[in-house]
Amino acid sequence: MQTILVPVDFSAAAENALRYANKLAVKLPAEIVLVHSATSPARLPEERAALRRRLEALAERLRYQQLTRQGGRRIRYYYHLAAEALPDCLQVLVTGYCASLVVTGLALDDCAAATAAGTTPQGLPERVSCPVLVVPPGHHELPAHVVMAGDFDRVGTSQLASLPALARTPAAQFELVQFYQESQLYDGAGKGLTPLKKALLRAQQSLPNATTHLLPEEDALEGITEFCAQHATQLLVLATTDGCLVRRFFHPHYRQTHAYHLRIPALLLPMSTLPSAACCARCALRQAAAGQLAQSSKFFPQLAAG
Numbered sequence: 001m002q003t004i005l006v007p008v009d010f011s012a013a014a015e016n017a018l019r020y021a022n023k024l025a026v027k028l029p030a031e032i033v034l035v036h037s038a039t040s041p042a043r044l045p046e047e048r049a050a051l052r053r054r055l056e057a058l059a060e061r062l063r064y065q066q067l068t069r070q071g072g073r074r075i076r077y078y079y080h081l082a083a084e085a086l087p088d089c090l091q092v093l094v095t096g097y098c099a100s101l102v103v104t105g106l107a108l109d110d111c112a113a114a115t116a117a118g119t120t121p122q123g124l125p126e127r128v129s130c131p132v133l134v135v136p137p138g139h140h141e142l143p144a145h146v147v148m149a150g151d152f153d154r155v156g157t158s159q160l161a162s163l164p165a166l167a168r169t170p171a172a173q174f175e176l177v178q179f180y181q182e183s184q185l186y187d188g189a190g191k192g193l194t195p196l197k198k199a200l201l202r203a204q205q206s207l208p209n210a211t212t213h214l215l216p217e218e219d220a221l222e223g224i225t226e227f228c229a230q231h232a233t234q235l236l237v238l239a240t241t242d243g244c245l246v247r248r249f250f251h252p253h254y255r256q257t258h259a260y261h262l263r264i265p266a267l268l269l270p271m272s273t274l275p276s277a278a279c280c281a282r283c284a285l286r287q288a289a290a291g292q293l294a295q296s297s298k299f300f301p302q303l304a305a306g
Helices: 012-027 045-066 069-073 086-096 111-116 157-161 194-206 220-230 243-249 252-256 277-299 301-305
Strands: 002-007 030-037 077-082 101-105 132-135 145-150 173-180 210-216 235-239 266-268
Touching: 002 012, 002 086, 012 030, 012 045, 012 101, 012 132, 030 045, 030 086, 045 077, 077 086, 145 220, 157 194, 173 194, 173 220, 194 210, 210 220, 220 235, 220 243, 235 243
Parallel strands: 002 030, 002 101, 030 077, 101 132, 145 173, 145 235, 173 210, 235 266
Antiparallel strands: 132 266
């Protein structure tokens, strides 16, 4: 029996994530731990009891609204009230409950904003040792068509072998996509794209039904969203060591442009990702400019009005 952690703040996004987690729990099967970050450790016992009752009521309501009686009864729910902010305690909970997956609702931040806010777990998969599944608004069934993109030379065999369990049927279609830049054609060692091709073929051995694609693209994120849209992807698996790619993935700009990659669930594999200096410098400049404008508006209100 697997365990799925679902952070719940009683928002619509959290409720949507729990709906998706319910579907996975019936299929895997898995038990679900609903986690609420009650950040005040001095809460009275009756307040904590009331929060727990809210979590129980939410779980039971969705269980019988969404699932058949037989399927709903198979899910076992547990409830955890954390005294710390979620990013600070998430890994402890993952370890303590031996969780294999975190399912969370969609939130959007750039690098600097995420840092200032204390870092959201869906933007930082390196904060936990298990995959993070981010569910956007809307109705989403378990996928029959999955696209996986990222750095296949860094993906473990066990990570690949676990992916078919998240699909709707064993016959689900998998597309393995590796993007490369033109500069990689001439790496100075004469290897060119050979290492990338070998990594794709190794990944395909763990997913025999998968199709591989090695495509030129200077901006991997633009390539991912275009590829997913063209293939009507239902689940995107992102496995990359480029931390800024993960952070850009959830940037509000893409929400405003209705980018396809933000309209489907995304599974973020833990890859010990690190931000690149160039991207974070741009994010920091944007954040500094916004701070200067806010400060200026205190002294020159007409700037804010304009």
